[in-house]
């Protein structure tokens with residue numbers, strides 16, 4: 172099966188960050204040429220007046236929480252957590268599946284082609300991912316048994332999930348550790364060993380709030396990253412979400428260990444956890460940073476276009492410096508740098524021959540995208556692009572969104588079902 176995406180403005184995100192007018196040829200799920208193609212493809216897609224770019228990669232979310240959108244807004248973190256946990260406790264396996272499909276649909280429509288998830292019941296989430304046609308890096312949550320409602324041992328559940336989902340084309344299973352506040356050293360090291368044994372990586376929450384760091388320090392006499400470095404937990408290829416409350420020494424420890432960071436600006440701002448992740452220092456020390464939306468209960472969308480914009484604005488405002496986090500860097504964080512964060516920089520993140528065909532097409536015929544030229548296209552994508560400009564999404568060489576229509580399921584019928592499921596969940600939690 173071959174597809175020729177013809178005549179678009181291609182934002183390649185290759186090492187030269189080339190933007191060129193031309194064609195992208197896809198064959199059997201891979202990009203085979205970029206520029207001017209003379210092939211006779213099975214299908215030609217007209218991309219004139221459109222931007223063709225790599226699909227966005229959301230490096231931290233809890234997709235099944237989409238069913239819990241806007242359930243606890245404008246309240247302090249403790250109230251937010253109380254309400255979220257109370258509703259979460261009433262969730263059925265059906266709610267997980269419906270929430271995951273809802274989140275996958277939102278991402279398919281807003282240009283995300285790959286996401287990293289942290290939750291349990293990832294087997295149900297994997298089904299939603301495959302049904303919609305997204306690429307999911309799915310981490311089964313591991314924590315101490317005394318803190319969880321999971322049936323059985325979390326580490327064993329995670330191992331079973333990894334073994335049963337290894338090698339699937341759209342699923343990459345991984346180990347998710349909830350955070351130092353619910354994971355003993357033993358649990359953390361078991362997770363690390365499992366990831367090494369299964370040739371995958373660990374994803375974890377890290378130093379999201381000041382209180383969490385303060386309490387850990389009070390209990391253990393050290394800051395979380397200092398402790399994790401000391402016990403030998405930090406590993407090359409780890410993906411740490413949030414990473415807000417870090418000292419410069421902790422940033423250096425992450426850089427030394429080659430730990431990647433998923434920065435979640437919207438969630439951090441909305442929960443008013445205070446503090447701003449030290450991104451300029453991370454860049455200076457050589458930490459690779461991507462972006463994540465976090466779950467829908469603290470965001471309340473999974474829109475990576477908004478995440479790029481908010482990231483840039485948050486750091487500019489905080490540093491009194493309009494040059495901090497320029498548009499190109501934000502786009503890198505959502506594409507090439509994100510691919511590196513998940514160990515997939517040879518396969519994903521840019522439009523280059525040999526890479527997997529995960530790309531999106533944005534129609535520039537919307538007011539906020541006019542004018543779009545090669546010299547302003549990146550700024551438009553980060554600061555002006557509404558996610559509804561996404562017209563098509565191709566993942567693994569297959570259409571997932573085509574002419575703004577979800578390809579693999581009846582979206583309207585599903586949305587009605589999700590609305591009913593959300594009402595029923597809220598009623599059970601009352």
Ligand SMILES: [Zn+2]
Nearest residue numbers: 376412465466
């Ligand atoms: Zn999270």
